[in-house]
Amino acid sequence: MMKIAVFVGSLQQKSFNKMLAKNLESVKPDDMEFQYIDLNLPLYNQDLEADYPAVVQKQKDIVRQADGILVITPEYNRSLPGVLKNALDWISRPYGDSAFNGKPAGVVGAGLHHVSGAIVQADFRHIAAFLNMNVMGQPEVHINSAAERFDEDGRMSDDDMRRLGEYMDTFSEWVTTRGSK
Numbered sequence: 001m002m003k004i005a006v007f008v009g010s011l012q013q014k015s016f017n018k019m020l021a022k023n024l025e026s027v028k029p030d031d032m033e034f035q036y037i038d039l040n041l042p043l044y045n046q047d048l049e050a051d052y053p054a055v056v057q058k059q060k061d062i063v064r065q066a067d068g069i070l071v072i073t074p075e076y077n078r079s080l081p082g083v084l085k086n087a088l089d090w091i092s093r094p095y096g097d098s099a100f101n102g103k104p105a106g107v108v109g110a111g112l113h114h115v116s117g118a119i120v121q122a123d124f125r126h127i128a129a130f131l132n133m134n135v136m137g138q139p140e141v142h143i144n145s146a147a148e149r150f151d152e153d154g155r156m157s158d159d160d161m162r163r164l165g166e167y168m169d170t171f172s173e174w175v176t177t178r179g180s181k
């Protein structure tokens with residue numbers, strides 16, 4: 001079974017990105033499993049590294065065991081939500097013991113505006129390059145104007161679902177061929 005550590009960069013209950021995650025999960029290949037990372041973590045503080053918090057260690061272990069990383073995130077002020085950056089910082093530490101090293105990754109997202117997500121995805125890519133992840137370039141998934149793209153139950157149009165299916169198939173191939181667990 002291919003294990004994917006999934007980071008959803010929004011904590012709010014009715015999050016478009018959580019809905020997007022569920023839709024992606026519904027079209028993933030059968031041999032792939034989503035393992036959601038809890039981003040509700042203490043704020044990173046280098047003083048705590050020596051006594052690495054158990055809740056963070058649990059997330060780090062999931063990432064370590066994963067075959068790939070999938071980040072599904074809104075853009076906050078043209079960059080990463082703090083909770084996502086906080087989790088990336090924790091799991092990359094202590095120095096020399098990052099759980100991200102060599103992992104294949106993907107980044108997608110949803111946002112409210114008609115221009116949404118390109119900058120946060122680019123920002124994630126530059127962090128991921130430093131962390132030695134291998135981020136898939138194409139296809140891209142930017143769910144702009146999110147309020148018009150999900151129905152009451154969080155479902156998306158057939159056209160959107162077809163594109164998400166194509167994304168997951170390509171991502172599965174990416175993880176298989178670029179992996180170095």
Ligand SMILES: Cc1cc2nc3c(=O)[nH]c(=O)nc-3n(C[C@H](O)[C@H](O)[C@H](O)COP(=O)(O)O)c2cc1C
Pocket residue numbers: 010011012014015016017018074075076077078079110111112113115116117
């Ligand atoms: C602090 C904050 C900053 C935001 N900045 C941006 C932004 O830079 N670009 C953008 O497209 N949307 C921005 N938004 C709007 C988000 O797209 C919108 O809140 C979206 O619903 C968040 O994703 P979620 O539904 O998964 O929580 C911002 C929202 C918040 C709360």
